[in-house]
Amino acid sequence: MKIAPLHPDGTECEPRGQPSGKPRDPASGCAGRRSYAVVCSACGLVRDRHGLRVLAEPAQTRHRDSHKTTLVPATR
Template sequence: MARISVKITPFHPDGTECTHAIRPSGKPRDPDSGCTGRRDYAVVCSACGPIGEPHGLRVLAEPAQIAHRDSHKVTPVSVTR
């Protein structure tokens, strides 16, 4: 079975993914990077793609991340002899 990852991905206000280093305030560490700051956080599954709507704060996206990851867990199959 392939390994599935469920990550929280930050996005710029224009909808592009943000890969810049960010200060705790949400502003870019390097002012010359062209980064406009982070606005939304989306849960993205490697098997299913984007999950639900983006969240304004990372902490608000974590429950959706956990719930979706749990939905991929395989239930153990009992073996009878």
């Protein structure tokens, strides 16, 4: 499960950009980072996009916790 930086069109922003979200190399063709989303390998895109990475982290934790199995009491 990861937090992926997204372009304005919703595609994942692969090249590393500046802290402002702008691409380091303007000639790269990258539109720059606009938002972040939690991406689960089993479920795909989880919930809404977030403007800051720090706001996506609680959604990542909640979704990860939803995948944990509940413990079943042992029977004798």
